[in-house]
Amino acid sequence: MREKNYTHSIQIDRDKCIGCSHCMRVCTTQAIRIIEGCAVIQPERCVDCGECYRVCPQHAIYAMDDGLASLAADHYRVALVPSVFLGQFPSDYSATEVLEAVKNCGFDEVREVEQAVDFMKEAYRIRAGKQLPRPQISSYCPAVVRLIQVLYPSLTSHIMLLKAPHDISALYLRLYREREEFDSRKLSLYYITPCAAKTVAARAPVGESASLIDGTVNMKEIYNKTLATLLARKEKGGRKHVADMSPDSVCWSLSGTEKHYFPGRSLAIDGMENVIDFLEKLESGHVSDIDFLEMRACDQGCAGGILCPGNRFLTVERLEQRQKRLQQLKDQQEGRVENRLLEYSEMLHPLSGVEPVHPRDGLLLDEDMEKALVKLQRIRRLMSYFPGFDCGACGAPSCRSLAEDIVQGKASISHCVFVQRVMEKNYKLSPDQAFVVIEKIWGRGRLNKYNDANENES
Amino acid sequence: MKFCYEIKGGDFSAGGSASSQVKKTLKQFNIAPQVLRRIAVALYEAEMNVVAHAWRGSMCVDINIDHLNVVIEDEGPGIEDIERAMEEGFSTATEEVRQMGFGAGMGLPNIRKNSDEMKLTSTPGIGTRLALTIRF
Numbered sequence: 001m002r003e004k005n006y007t008h009s010i011q012i013d014r015d016k017c018i019g020c021s022h023c024m025r026v027c028t029t030q031a032i033r034i035i036e037g038c039a040v041i042q043p044e045r046c047v048d049c050g051e052c053y054r055v056c057p058q059h060a061i062y063a064m065d066d067g068l069a070s071l072a073a074d075h076y077r078v079a080l081v082p083s084v085f086l087g088q089f090p091s092d093y094s095a096t097e098v099l100e101a102v103k104n105c106g107f108d109e110v111r112e113v114e115q116a117v118d119f120m121k122e123a124y125r126i127r128a129g130k131q132l133p134r135p136q137i138s139s140y141c142p143a144v145v146r147l148i149q150v151l152y153p154s155l156t157s158h159i160m161l162l163k164a165p166h167d168i169s170a171l172y173l174r175l176y177r178e179r180e181e182f183d184s185r186k187l188s189l190y191y192i193t194p195c196a197a198k199t200v201a202a203r204a205p206v207g208e209s210a211s212l213i214d215g216t217v218n219m220k221e222i223y224n225k226t227l228a229t230l231l232a233r234k235e236k237g238g239r240k241h242v243a244d245m246s247p248d249s250v251c252w253s254l255s256g257t258e259k260h261y262f263p264g265r266s267l268a269i270d271g272m273e274n275v276i277d278f279l280e281k282l283e284s285g286h287v288s289d290i291d292f293l294e295m296r297a298c299d300q301g302c303a304g305g306i307l308c309p310g311n312r313f314l315t316v317e318r319l320e321q322r323q324k325r326l327q328q329l330k331d332q333q334e335g336r337v338e339n340r341l342l343e344y345s346e347m348l349h350p351l352s353g354v355e356p357v358h359p360r361d362g363l364l365l366d367e368d369m370e371k372a373l374v375k376l377q378r379i380r381r382l383m384s385y386f387p388g389f390d391c392g393a394c395g396a397p398s399c400r401s402l403a404e405d406i407v408q409g410k411a412s413i414s415h416c417v418f419v420q421r422v423m424e425k426n427y428k429l430s431p432d433q434a435f436v437v438i439e440k441i442w443g444r445g446r447l448n449k450y451n452d453a454n455e456n457e458s
Numbered sequence: 459m460k461f462c463y464e465i466k467g468g469d470f471s472a473g474g475s476a477s478s479q480v481k482k483t484l485k486q487f488n489i490a491p492q493v494l495r496r497i498a499v500a501l502y503e504a505e506m507n508v509v510a511h512a513w514r515g516s517m518c519v520d521i522n523i524d525h526l527n528v529v530i531e532d533e534g535p536g537i538e539d540i541e542r543a544m545e546e547g548f549s550t551a552t553e554e555v556r557q558m559g560f561g562a563g564m565g566l567p568n569i570r571k572n573s574d575e576m577k578l579t580s581t582p583g584i585g586t587r588l589a590l591t592i593r594f
């Protein structure tokens with residue numbers, strides 16, 4: 001198995017990155033800088049939301065997973081497949097067929113994560129009856145949880161301390177196997193992930209010492225293999241004959257389903273910008289009388305996850321179709337669902353919580369108040385020199401972030417091209433020194449073409 | 459260290475930007491999250507009071523090692539009866555303002571609840587001055 005100790009899934013491939021700064025501009029926590037012609041992520045700020053991944057024209061940003069290769073050969077390997085994966089395929093492929101094809105990728109068993117949702121619904125009802133800070137914020141989307149830890153520290157106490165459905169599924173599988181006297185050390189659980197944030201949640205879970213998931217596999221990789229199997233198949237596969245979970249469970253990861261299960265007033269918010277906008281209001285007390293907030297970093301929820309190969313709107317529609325089919329099965333069963341996981345409810349409830357979530361110090365100037373005040377004073381002074389229109393030529397996303405980098409010893413005032421001009425004019429900086437500064441930010445060789453152009457022009 | 463921000467009366471859509479700026483700055487310090495929350499709420503309420511009742515005003519915050527001093531001053535109608543204004547549920551906000559969800563009379567009591575010290579002075583017809591201290 002690979003190194004387990006990384007806390008971020010989002011990585012930058014230095015060989016592919018051309019230092020174009022698109023990623024730096026969209027980063028919601030201002031975690032990216034351009035150094036020596038390459039994007040660099042500040043780990044304490046990154047929340048693995050993947051906004052940078054979406055905009056990189058070079059495909060230099062990737063989400064590190066454990067990969068299929070990490071599967072322990074002598075283990076009993078179970079794939080936990082989220083419904084949103086099934087939504088990547090045209091509706092004429094049945095869920096059973098797709099899951100069967102996933103199994104072919106090297107698993108001994110395949111499970112649909114959303115089976116755990118019926119349990120989640122119970123857990124929500126229980127929590128709604130308790131005296132917990134309102135609104136309770138769903139812990140479903142790990143990018144949102146991290147965002148709160150970094151940007152909204154005072155709201156961490158609102159995060160619902162409940163495991164995610166894939167963790168509940170994992171817990172159930174372990175309990176169920178144990179009952180069958182299966183050696184649990186030989187059981188490996190893999191989650192097929194739609195995003196980088198879920199990988200991080202499995203590697204370095206918030207509020208838990210260790211994850212119940214042994215590894216994650218990028219959804220794109222499984223998609224390609226699964227589709228190849230499906231296309232090569234001559235006969236149609238089977239279909240489910242029983243509804244083994246509530247129909248709307250399949251839409252849990254999208255935006256707008258979860259909120260119906262927390263009694264009281266609730267809101268569903270999707271998309272990073274919308275989430276930020278709302279948290280900002282919530283923090284100042286603009287928003288009152290709300291009991292529950294369902295938040296998804298991606299537009300349309302997990303259908304918009306960065307590792308989902310399909311179109312998010314088609315995915316949503318397909319999951320709605322699946323919901324209808326499950327509803328028909330449920331109707332045939334006189335409204336019952338035969339969810340085996342619910343038989344373990346009593347055992348699962350006491351294990352379903354997580355420890356309190358604490359803020360992260362990504363924004364902190366200094367632990368020491370006195371030193372932080374001095375730094376803030378310097379930032380203010382620096383800001384009065386900078387032009388204030390966030391051109392990004394210094395390799396930082398804003399004048400403010402350059403000032404912060406300077407007081408933290410990570411950059412120098414000459415990084416600002418405007419200050420540079422003034423320094424050159426006043427003979428405080430030689431043109432050669434200025435050249436070196438620009439090279440440090442935008443990379444060696446980046447300015448070569450201007451030398452050539454000069455010669456050709458003259 | 460002192461920062462000052464202007465507040466425009468009647469501009470509800472921009473209301474909250476001064477307190478939001480202060481909040482952003484304070485997040486860079488090692489302040490307990492609960493205290494941060496109290497500051498955020500108190501400043502927002504105070505700012506919205508100016509937006510809802512006055513013509514114009516300012517918010518000045520002074521960050522110190524262990525506490526924050528805030529002075530919110532406005533030019534406006536002022537408060538006739540300060541004691542009554544401090545009662546929960548009392549509000550002189552116009553019907554229009556209330557319909558927008560402001561001026562439910564929770565402002566001042568809420569500010570007091572969230573700050574360690576509060577001093578309110580007002581001259582009817584001239585304006586109001588609110589001074590707060592919140593300890594970290």
Ligand code: SF4
Pocket residue numbers: 012016017018019020021022023024038039055056057058059060061
């Ligand atoms: S978007 Fe970022 S990672 Fe991609 S090439 Fe540009 S600078 Fe490099």
Ligand code: SF4
Pocket residue numbers: 049140141142143144194195196197198253296297298301302303304305306
């Ligand atoms: S919305 Fe879903 S796919 Fe997107 S970051 Fe959150 S958990 Fe991942």
